[in-house]
Amino acid sequence: MAHTGTHSQPVRSCLLLVVVSVCVQQVHGVWPLPQQLHQSADRGCLSPQRFSFTYGRDSAAQTGCSVLDAAFKRYFSIIFPDFTKGSGLLQYVWSEPQPFVVSVSVKTGGCDGYPDEDSDESYNLSVSEGQAVLRSVTVWGALRGLESFSQLVYQDDYGSYFINKTEIVDFPRFAFRGLLLDTSRHYLPLHAILKTLDAMAYSKFNVFHWHIVDDPSFPYQSRTFPDLSNKGAFHPFTHIYTQSDVMRVIEHARMRGIRVVPEFDSPGHTQSWGKGQPGLLTPCYKGGVPSGSFGPVDPTIDTTYKFMESLLKEVKFVFPDSYVHLGGDEVSFACWQSNPNVRKFMEKMGFGKDFTKLESFYMESIMNMTAALNRTSIVWQDVFDYHERPRSKYVVEVWKQGCYLCEMRRVTKAGLKVILAAPFYLDLPIPTHSWARYYIVRHLAFRVQRTEEQKKLVIGGEVAMWGEYVDATNLTPRLWPRACAAAERLWSNEEKTLNADLAFPRLEEFRCELLRRGIQAEPLFVGHCKHEYDGL
C-alpha cells in the first residue's frame, strides 16, 4: 500500500485524492510477466486531461506512423475508459493536474510493414514522475511496451488513476505465440475474430492461425475459384469471408503486431472443397464402382496440382505472412485404397501398399510449390511422422496428445523447427477451471543428446480452439482467461513463473481487466470484479 508520505515531491491535486484513498488496492503487475520488472511503492497520479503519448526525438518513427498513431489512440481509451465515456470526473479534481508524457522511441521504422517470424518484440519501459520512456527496436516491440504500460495504470475507488514507478526490461521467450480459430466447423462472424485479435494483443499473442476451411464448410471467398465458397460455404452470402473481410482481419492484426497465418489443410479435411471444385477429391469405390462419396484430394492427377498451385498463388497474394499452413493431418487411406486409379498410381510410383508414401509425395509437391512462392510451410506432425527424414525445411506443429515432448525431441533432432500445440487444446471438454494445466506446460523439458541447438528449434506454441462445439456464442469465455495461461508460458521466463498458485491472483486481476476492456472472459473461481461484464 502506498501512502502519501512516500511521494517525495507530492503533487498538489493528487495529494488531496491520495489522502482520502489510503486503502487503495495495489496493482498486481503485468500479464504475461515481463522478463524484468521492478516496481516501487512511489506512485504518480494520471489525469486524462494532461496525459499524452509522444514520439521520442531520436525515434525512427514519428507522427504519421500508422501502427503507433493508432495504438496511441487505442491505448488512451483503454487506460482511461471513463474519460471516453464522458463522465463527470473533472469536477472532483480540485486543482490543476500535472502532465504525464509517455515518450516512445523506436530504432527502426517499418510502420507500414507486417510483423514476421524474426520481428524484434523487445522493449524497455521506465516509468518515473510525470513521464514514461518506452524504447524498442521495432514498432512491434513498442506495441508490447504500450500494452504493459496500460496494465500498470490502475484506478482507486474514487476514480483517480495511478501508476507506480516502474522499470521493465522485456522480450518474449518464444517468437511464435499462436492462437488457432476454426472457421469451418462453425462460421465465426467477423466481429468475433476481431475481438479475439484484441484480446490476443492484451496477452501478447502474436500469431493468428486461421484454420479457415475444412470438411464442413469453405467460407473463404476465393477470387480465383469463387465456386469453392459459393458451393462449399454454409451459405454463399452470409457465411463467408470476402476478400475485404480478410483484408480487414489482416490489417486489424497488423495494427496489433499479430501475424495472420492461413491454413489450407489438405489432402484430408477437404470435403467442402469438393463441392465447388469437381474432380479434386478422390472418388471412393465400393466393389468395382464409384460409391458416390469422396475421399481426400486426389494426389494422382495433374489437375490437382494445377489447382493447388493457383490456390497457393492466391494465398500468397492475399496473406502477407511468410508462413502458410498446409495441414496434412488425419488423412484416411481407405478411400485411396478403394480407388483403382490410385492403386495403379501407387504401383507406377513404386509405393507398394504404403499410402503414407503417397501422402508424403503429395505434401512434398505442395511444399515445393510453397517454397517456390518464397513461403515457409507449416504442417501438422503427421507429415513428419510419415517421413522422418525430411528432404526440405518445413515447420512442424505437434498436436497429438500423449508424449508430445518425445515428438518435439524427434522433430528438432531432424533439424526442423517446431511449434507445440498438443497441451493447449482449449476446446477439449475438460474442467473449465483448469487453467493451471496450460500454465504448467514445460516446452523444453525434453532431453537433447548433443546440442542446445535443438531447443532453439522450438519456436513457440499455439492455443487451439477447434470448432466442433464452439461458435460466437461461447468462443470468448472458452478462450479467456485460459489462453492467458498459455500466453504467459510462451512469453515469460519459465524460472520466474513456475508456480501456478503465485500466478493465480495476478491472473484473477488480469481477467478483471479483460472484462473491463469488454472481453467476455469467464471467471476462474468464486469472487467478483469491480467492473463486471455488462455486454449481455
Place this chain on the structure above:
Amino acid sequence: MSRSGSHSHRVRWWCLIVAVVAVWVQQVEGVWPLPQQLHQSADRDCLSPQRFSFTYGRDSAAQTGCSVLDAAFKRYFSIIFPDFTTLSENVLQYMWSEPQPFVVSVSVKTRGCDGYPDEDSDESYTLSVSEGQAVLRSVSVWGALRGLESLSQLVYQDDYGTYFINKTEIVDFPRFAFRGLLLDTSRHYLPLYAILKTLDAMAYSKLNVFHWHIVDDPSFPYQSRTFPDLSNKGAFHPFTHIYTQSDVIRVIEHARMRGIRVVPEFDSPGHTQSWGKGQPGLLTPCYKGSVPSGSFGPVDPTVDTTYKFMASLLKEVKFVFPDSYVHLGGDEVSFACWQSNPNVRKFMEKMGFGKDFTKLESFYMESIMNMTAALNKTSIVWQDVFDYHERPRSKYVVEVWKQGCYLCKMRRVTKAGLKVILAAPFYLDLPIPTHSWARYYNVRPLAFRGTDEQKKLVIGGEVAMWGEYVDATNLSPRLWPRACAAAERLWSNEEKTLNADLAFPRLKEFRCELLRRGIQAEPLFVGHCRHEYDGL
C-alpha cells in the same frame, strides 16, 4: 415439403406466388419441448405481420386489460415477426396483393391475471391452427402462455422472408408441475439483466420455477429491509453487487409475466459465512483448544437470538416473495465447529443429543420449518435434512441433489410420504463435456420401484447452475441449450421422447430459434444457423 397445391381450400393468390417460388423451404421441426399430442399437416398458411392479430375469445374469462396476456401478445408478436419490429419495410414491397388476416383467439376459463403462478396452477392448453386462424384454449392464463409459446414455435420463415404456419392440432399439459432452474448469485454476482434474460429463455423452454439461490458463503447480495447490514457488509460490494428491493420486485414481475414462480433460497445453518459479517452473534464461534479461534462455523442453533433473527428474516421473505414455497437449504453442514464450541456441547447435553450432531441440525431445521409453516409457506430443503431424519414430523419438500443412486433416494423420500424434486442429474455447472446434452435428456425421474402414490410425490426436477465457475460471461452458453434437454424431460411424455437421436434435429432447430431470439445458446455440434448469434 409442402407445395401450393396442397392447400385444400381456397388458395390465396398472393401466398401462392410466394409458395411457388419457395419450393425448397425448410419444414419446421416442431415444438420444444414436445407437446403431449401434436398433429401437423403439410397444409400451410401464409402469415403477414400487417394482418396478424391476437384477440381474446368471446367466452374467455380474461379480456383486454389482463396484464399477463396483454403483455404476452406484445412480446410474442415481436418474437414471431422479428423482422417486422426491426423495421424492414421492404418486406411489404414483395407483397403483390392484399395479405389475408390471421387471428389468434385466446380463451381462458378462469381469470387470475393479477395473480402468481403456483404449485397447483393448471398449465394445460389446446391449440388448433387452421386457415386464417388459431384457437388457443386453456384453463388459466399460465396455460395460455404455454400455448402462445408453442404457437410462436410453429411459425417459420422461408428464404424469401415469408412467414408460414402449418395446420396443427395440439393438446398439451406438463408431465411435472415443478420444472425448475437454479441460479447462484452468491458465488458470483449476476447482473439483473442476466437473470431477466434467463427468465426469457426459461419461458421458451416452458421451465416454470426460478429457484433463486440468492445468498451463500461468499456473498450476501440480497438487500434486506429488516437487516440492511447483511448486504452492506456481506455483499461483494454494498452498492454495485446487490439486489435492491426494487430489483427483486422486477425479477418477480418479469417471471410472473412468463408464468414462472420465484422460489428464494435462504440456505442455513451452513453456507452462511457472508451472513455473519452483517449479523454479529449469528454464527457459531469456532474454538481452538479452549479459546475462540476467530473463525466462525454454521449458524449457532443454541441461542434464542438466532431464532428471533430467522423469524424476522423469514417474515420479510414471506412479504417480499409471493410464492408458497421457500427453500431453506440445510445442506452440507460441517459439524467440526459446533463440536469445538463448549456452549454447543453443553446444549447438546441438555437436549440429550449425545454426540449426534445430526440431531442438532434436525432440531434447528425443524424450528425454522415450523416458523415457515406458521407463515403459511411450504419448506423445500436439500436432501441432507431428510437423510438425517428419515421419519419427518412435518411435511416438507425434499430436493435430491447428491450424485450416486439418486433414484434410491427418490424411493426413500416418497416412501416417507414427502414430495420430492430431482436435481442430482441436472447439475449443468459440473465440468463435463459440454456437448453431452443427451445425458440430461436420458434421465428417467420415475424409474424407481414404488407405488403410483409414491410416483405422484415426484413433483418435478430442477436444473442447477452453481456459481463457482459461472458468471454473466459464460452463464447463457453454459445453460442453453443443455437446459432445454432437461426441460423436455420434465414437460413431455417420456414414452414419446425416449430417443435422444430423434430429438437431436429438433433441439438443433430450437437452438437456432434461441439464437434468433437473442439467447446466447452454444452449438450442439458442427453446423450453422441461418441467424447466427450477433450479440458480441
